[in-house]
Amino acid sequence: MGIKDLFIYNDAPVRQDFTVEPPKERKAFNNAVNSYIKTEITDTGSIPYRLGKVSPAVGENLEFIKDAFCADKNFDIVIREFQVDCLGGVKDGFLFFYDGLVDADYINRDILRALISVGTDLPPDKVTENDVYKRIISQAPLDKITQMRKVIEMVGFGNCGIFVDGIDCAFVADVKGWNGRDVGQPVTEAVLSGPQEAFNEKIMTNIGLIRKILKDSNLISEKVEIGSKSKTPCSLMYINGLTNMSVVSEVRRRLTEVSVEYIFSSAEVEMLIEESTLFPLPQVIKTERPDRAASMLADGKVVVLVQGSPFALVLPATGADLIEASEDNYVRTEEANFMRLVRLFGIFLSLLLPGTFVAISLYHHESIPTDLLFAIEATREAVPFPVLTELIIMELAFELIKEASIRIPSPIGSTLGIVGGLILGQAAVSANLVSPILIIIVSVSGLGAFATPSISLSRAVSFMRFFFIILGGIAGFPGLALGITISIAALASRTSVGVPYLSPLTPGNRNGLLKSVFVAPIWKREHRPEALKTNDDRKQPHISRKWREGDGF
Numbered sequence: 001m002g003i004k005d006l007f008i009y010n011d012a013p014v015r016q017d018f019t020v021e022p023p024k025e026r027k028a029f030n031n032a033v034n035s036y037i038k039t040e041i042t043d044t045g046s047i048p049y050r051l052g053k054v055s056p057a058v059g060e061n062l063e064f065i066k067d068a069f070c071a072d073k074n075f076d077i078v079i080r081e082f083q084v085d086c087l088g089g090v091k092d093g094f095l096f097f098y099d100g101l102v103d104a105d106y107i108n109r110d111i112l113r114a115l116i117s118v119g120t121d122l123p124p125d126k127v128t129e130n131d132v133y134k135r136i137i138s139q140a141p142l143d144k145i146t147q148m149r150k151v152i153e154m155v156g157f158g159n160c161g162i163f164v165d166g167i168d169c170a171f172v173a174d175v176k177g178w179n180g181r182d183v184g185q186p187v188t189e190a191v192l193s194g195p196q197e198a199f200n201e202k203i204m205t206n207i208g209l210i211r212k213i214l215k216d217s218n219l220i221s222e223k224v225e226i227g228s229k230s231k232t233p234c235s236l237m238y239i240n241g242l243t244n245m246s247v248v249s250e251v252r253r254r255l256t257e258v259s260v261e262y263i264f265s266s267a268e269v270e271m272l273i274e275e276s277t278l279f280p281l282p283q284v285i286k287t288e289r290p291d292r293a294a295s296m297l298a299d300g301k302v303v304v305l306v307q308g309s310p311f312a313l314v315l316p317a318t319g320a321d322l323i324e325a326s327e328d329n330y331v332r333t334e335e336a337n338f339m340r341l342v343r344l345f346g347i348f349l350s351l352l353l354p355g356t357f358v359a360i361s362l363y364h365h366e367s368i369p370t371d372l373l374f375a376i377e378a379t380r381e382a383v384p385f386p387v388l389t390e391l392i393i394m395e396l397a398f399e400l401i402k403e404a405s406i407r408i409p410s411p412i413g414s415t416l417g418i419v420g421g422l423i424l425g426q427a428a429v430s431a432n433l434v435s436p437i438l439i440i441i442v443s444v445s446g447l448g449a450f451a452t453p454s455i456s457l458s459r460a461v462s463f464m465r466f467f468f469i470i471l472g473g474i475a476g477f478p479g480l481a482l483g484i485t486i487s488i489a490a491l492a493s494r495t496s497v498g499v500p501y502l503s504p505l506t507p508g509n510r511n512g513l514l515k516s517v518f519v520a521p522i523w524k525r526e527h528r529p530e531a532l533k534t535n536d537d538r539k540q541p542h543i544s545r546k547w548r549e550g551d552g553f
Contacts, residue, residue: 052148058092058165065096065161068152076100084115084136084164086124093164101158103177111160111173114138129167137162143172153231178202181310183209186326188455189289194330198288203307207235209290214297218242224255226306232263235305243300244533250497251302251315266309273315275496280464282456283496285314285321292326300534302497316499316532319491320516323347325453328519336519343451344517350448350461354391355472355480357441361387363476375437382432388473390434394442395469397424399462402446503531 055061062079069077076099083090095111114137122131129144145151151170155161158176183205186198199206207221222236234255238248254273263269266286274283287293293303293312304313314321323343328336365373383390428434445465452458464487471479494501505516514520523544528534 054146054148054151054163054168054170056166056168058094058163061163061170062094064148065094065163068148069096080112082112082116084127086122086127089124091124091127091165093162095160095162097155097160097175098158101178102160102175106173106175106177107160110138111162111175115162125166127164127166129169132164132167132171137171137173141174143174144169145172146170156231157233186288189287189292189326189453191325191327191330194326195289195291197290199290199305199310199312201308201310203233203235203305206290206305206310206312207237210237210294210297210303213290213294214239219297222252224252226255226258226260226269227263228259228261230262230264233307234269235303237297237303237305239297239300242534242536243297243302244535247300247316247497247499247532248302251304255304263306264308266304266306266311266313269304269306270313276494279490279494280460281319281491281501282322282454282460283317283494283501285317286311286454286456287314287326288312289326291329295329296321298539299528300532316496317501318496318499318503318529318531319501320504322454322457323452333519333521340517340519343453346448346451347457347461348448350445350451351465351468352480353445353448354395354441354465355468355483357438357472358388358391358469359472359476359480362473376435379435379437383435384432385434387438388469390438391441391469392466394434394438395445395466398442398446499531504529506531 055064062081065071065079071077071079077096078099079094079096081092081094083092093115095107097107133142133144143154145154146169148170151161151172154172158178160173160175162171162173164171181200183197183200185196189198197209199209211219216239218240220236220238220240224234224236225231226234236248236252236255251273255269258269258272260268260272270284270286271277276283285296287296288311290312293314296314297303302315304315306313323340325339325343328340331339360367361376368376380387385393425434425439429436429439449458449461449465452461468480468483471483473479475482491502492500500506526540526542526544527537528539530537
């Protein structure tokens, strides 16, 4: 641009906006990974790696790996060629891995140094796969793989693949070195007393946390991969000889028959294996506490862990599990029962209080004292909206504040709660947009939802609250009764992996109502849940406090 251009006006060049055009012909990406799958085994003219097998020629394997991993485009794929010193010659080889997924110290110290420096005293043509496996490579664990697809999947999960000339298998070393979050404190299931450890995003760490608590050799951890492309590792955990194997088989069937390309979290697995997508309450228990997962395993349940997710999935799930808090097991029985009654009271308040207020205000004035009725009507005299509209607007505003406080950075989250809850609420009352009594109703119902021990249950209760508000506004108390009947019928008809959702309230359970509502003393918890039909029904002997046997108790 010259000085003359500053004084002369020129039209701006016409710029063509970019638009994404659909491909004229859709073709599958045909690199080495796809091409060997389509090759028939009967094709004797195909080279070995086109049949999905590791070739004894290291050059063919190197060509395949470069093609499969697009080595010319992926800057984080590292391919390192080397030579193994042998008697009277050398033997070529190479290893490859993803930089960022492995621990480079393991590769340099335990693999490359052993391959290059140590070598072997055998001639090159006499070196077998057992020699490489036992004598040359010192890294453990080390697997011998003959299928190329398996090698690719394991390297994509943070392993290192090793090929040596003349050997028709690959060696895969476990050298994972992910950078991740350490074991921290629970966030959604925090307790005042009890363990302060929570799951993190590493599946092997999570398995170790559970094994550290149970210390049972019968604890099984089966590997299940979900996702045709992501191959996300999952762990199906249960206690062999205790858990009903029909439950294990059903959970395993659901996991293995999930047909998706990618899985990123346990929430996706939960939605893929739950029985009904329309049922509002959680059908799978999610917990971030290893102690709670271990306790449910000891009861005969099944736990599913997913790589990359700090939450464990527990099946079967019942309504009694949803109202159970982790702290119930770490305080005295009287405290646990009192807190559980408070939680139940909060759930019922959150569900029914707004709908009951609407029903009374519109249809059942005679059900409250006259003085209270006059006081309520006096506060609503200047409000321009009907009570049903007013309540729905306030409930939506409360949900909006709650969602906003979660999404914004934590240092200003408390500030938003004060501004939204106090200043805006007071301003709305002063402007005669809402009545003070409605602010109290919405606040109490919100506190009741927060009292639930499960985030999933809290959200479900908040959603179902609108159902009862609408029924109360349409038909009053009969509408609320209809909603309660529909809810109980839906709960009674629902099962979770074959276990009734209302268990232990269902027939065939000893003291079902007491077990659902109250926490028994630890010395009275003799039996596992009957609905699970475990192989061993008894958790402890009838007299567990043997030191009291001579006291007449």
